[in-house]
Amino acid sequence: MGFSQIIYSWTAIFPVIVLLYYFFRKKYTEQPVSSTLFWSEIMQETRVSPYLKHLQKNALLYLQLLALLLLMLALMNPFITKSKIAGAQVVFIVDTSATMLAGKEQSTFEQHKEEMLALVHELNGRPVTLITTGHAPTAVLQQEANTNAVEQAIQALQVTYETAQMHKSLDVAQAFIGDVPTSVYIFTDALDKMQLPIEKDTVQWIVKGAAKDLKNIAITRFAATTDGQHAMALVQLRNDTKEQQQAVLTLYDADNKELVREEIALPPKEVIAKTFKNLAVTSTMTAKIAVQDDYVVDNTQTALLQTASAALIVDQNLHQLIQKGFQAIQPNVKMAPALQLADNKDAIIVTNQTSLLGQTKKPIVLFGRDDTEKFEAAGNVKTTNDALFAFSDLKDVYVSALYEGFESYKTIASVGEKPFIQLSSEGDIIVLADIEDTDWPLHPSFPLFLWSVEQQLVESSSSLGIFAPNEERVVALAQGDWSVYSQEDEFLSTVTNGILTAPMKPGAYIARSADEAKRFIVQLQAQERIIEEGTSYTIGALPDDGGEEMSKSSIVPWIIVLALLLLIVEWEVQRRRGFTN
Incomplete structure (x- = not known):
């Protein structure tokens, strides 16, 4: 703290004048009276509260002295010094991950926006670069010196729910820093000092973290499956606090109707799992917990109801390019001899055995046919508007021979006027050619077609x-x-x-x-369901030529307000005593 107008210290004479005035004011002489009836009562009251009586008697003196002292201080212009933005430029790195929504009365993200807006008024013309985090960090502002533009950009920031991936944002910031003395402000919840690239002496890192006393109870895992008749759900909950918490867990169906509700006691620093069976079948299921914590985003999670994934089995007699193609897409693909395929009726089978059509519980994929002879084909491949060809352009594929198509099946690709790929009403996919009779494996469309087949048959089609x-x-x-x-x-x-x-x-x-x-x-990623303890710190100091300054914050307005309040109190004291006195 200091005084910028110390010359006005001579005004201290005014409080002294007032004090002298009270010393030399008129004194009353003692006067005997004829009755002392009430003296004992008055003296007893005075002995009980002598300090209060003294204050009541000299209240005007104290109020006037204090008001004069405050006005004297105001003339001397006292101020408080504090650090100001250093460097020739400023970089703001703003964490927009979901955990920034944690907070008590106000989220960490909103607090940081207010801090940034306050810093903008101290820029003094320094250019600002504003970078937001995420899978692909974005430079919202680049070397922007217009204060209004900076404020508008900060006001427009919003949480994107993506994992921060702070190392990517730091790499982007390095490109703007160069060798220019720079203050880098990182607004996040928590950041390890080891992640900062502190090898440069021309950079000062200021990390603004979240509060340290945030508590969180989260749904860390939620999955739901169905066998077609009933649904089963698994919910995993974690209590990150040091005390036992009470939560109410509720499951809802796709129409937001309640399926089950249960009160759960969550031990401190533990993870518990709950399983619910024989639930009504629905397309989606949502789990919610009602609990008192500082982060509500991870208190809700939605899951798609999935049937058990079917196995994918490829006939060993098929061309190796088909086998290797499916293995590259799904590592769990199994190979089986042709004679054993009929024993895997619960799996999706890739083969050329037409006898398996309609004999399995799952659709099958035919590459060629084993019950008829092939014939020569000529013409260009034409495809229809089907999801299997969303990424597979077959127009340049050459096919030299085809098998006869199935009359009742839908043709989705043809060579000339002959069917090339068909679909059955049960979902079977039939390719009416041997791979060795085409140049299809030489085209990028071949693995993309296999991927589309796997997506359509193994994954849920809805x-x-x-x-x-x-x-x-x-x-x-x-x-x-x-x-x-x-x-x-x-x-x-x-x-x-x-x-x-x-x-x-x-x-x-x-x-x-x-x-x-x-x-x-x-769904939120796993990292966004954990609240880390907030960290705030500063690393590095810019050299003198880096433009580091100290700001002077005047406290005169507060002194004047206090002096005015004292004058009002003094007036009220005088009014109660009577102005004529």
Whole structure:
């Protein structure tokens, strides 16, 4: 603390004048009276509270002296010194992961936005670079010196629910730092000092973390399966606090109807699992816990109900390119002799044995036929609008020989006028050619076709699976216009070139075309279900030529307000005593 106008210290004479005035004011002479009836009572009251009587008698003196002292201090302009932004430029790295929504009265993310807005007023023309975290860090601002533009960009920031992956954002920041003295502010919840690249002397790292007393109870795992008649759910809960917590766990179906509710005691620092059986079958199931904690995002999780995944078995007599192709897509693919395939009726079989059609519980995939002779083929391959060809362009594939097609099956690809690939009503996929009679394996469309086959048969055909927030993924969808909608039927985005970008908020969503709809789930990643203890620290100091400054925050306004309050109190004391006195 200091004084910028110490010359005004001579005004201390005014309180002294007031004090002298009270010393030399008129004194009253003692006057005898004829009655002393009430003196004993008055003296007793005075002895009981002598200090209060003294204060009442001299209240005006003390109030006037204090007001004069405050005004004298205001003339001397006292101030408090504090560190100001150092360096020739400033870089803000903002963590936008889901854990930034943790907080008590206010989330960590909102607190950091307020801190950034306060720092903007201390920039003094320094350029600002604003970087947000995520799988692909984004430079929202680059060397921006306009204060209004910086404030607007900060106000527009929002949580993206993606895992921070801070190392990527630090790499992006390094590109803007160069050799210029820079203050790098990192707004996150917790960051290990070892992650910072502190080899440069021209960078000061200021890390702003979350509060240290946040408590969290989370749903760490939720899965639901069905056998077609009943559903079963597994819920895993974790209590990160040091005390036992009480929670109410509720499961809901796709229509938000309650399936089961149970009160659960969660021991401190432990993980417990609950299993629920014989539940009603639904397309999606949501688990929620009602508990008092500081992070509510991980208190809800949604799951798609999946049937048990079918095994994939490939006939050993088929060409090795087919075997290797499926193994590359799904490592759990099994090879079996042709005579043993009939014993695996619960599996999806890839073979050329037509006798297995209709004999298994799952669809089969035929490459060629063993019950008829092939014939020469000529012409270009033509495909229909089917999901199997969403990423497989077969127009340049050469086919020299074909087998006779099935009359009742749907043809989705043809060579000339002859069927090449067909679908049965039970979901079987038939390729009416031997791989050695085509050059298909030489084209990128071959492994993509096998992947589409695996996705359509092994995975649930009515769902697209589980996505991370904002994840971009190639999905097997029939050609056409597909759009993404929320559960409330709100349009969110479109699917472009087979690439679906998941929404950022966790929950259940629908990808829909004119003729078909597929559900998918957006879930928080495991890292976003753990609240780390907040850390704030500063590493490094910029040299003198780095532009480090100290700001002076004046406290004169507070002194003036206090002086005015004292004057009001003094007026009230004088009013009670009577102005004529």
